[in-house]
Amino acid sequence: MFEARLGQGELLRKVMEATRELVTEANLEVSPEGISLQAMDSSHVSLVAFTLRSDGFEHFRADRTFSMGLNLNNMSKMLRCLGRDDSVSIRCDESTDAVFFTFETPAGDRVSEFELKLMDISTENLGIPETSYAACVRMSSL
16 A cells, blocks of 8 residues: 655646656656656656655655556646645555545645556666766755
8 A cells, every 4th residue: 555645746746747758658666765766768868767755745655665657748737737735645555556646725625536547667777876076056946
């Protein structure tokens, strides 16, 4: 069983919008430590890798490590329905072939539920070497 709640659903929407520009289908790796993604674009030029740590969520429960294969274009379209201040809850049960999303306004007066079918995507994790850089650039993510 996997359950997660993110108070600022807008953050997930922005991450998925940026990712879908390069990758259309990917496996989200869910573990007790968080959610991670690693995928290459179709021309094998760009590598996308990120981790959303479990402590960044209001609630996070992952009983075991597993992969959720998703179409990121469909996920991004669904996340566009998310209001600026809405929270998002994600739920995936081992007995189903879908992941369920619930969007809720801060006042709780509007709740939207969505279902995305899981895909069977075969990928390999690539080793990303630790590299020291001569410069470091920092910028706001919002």
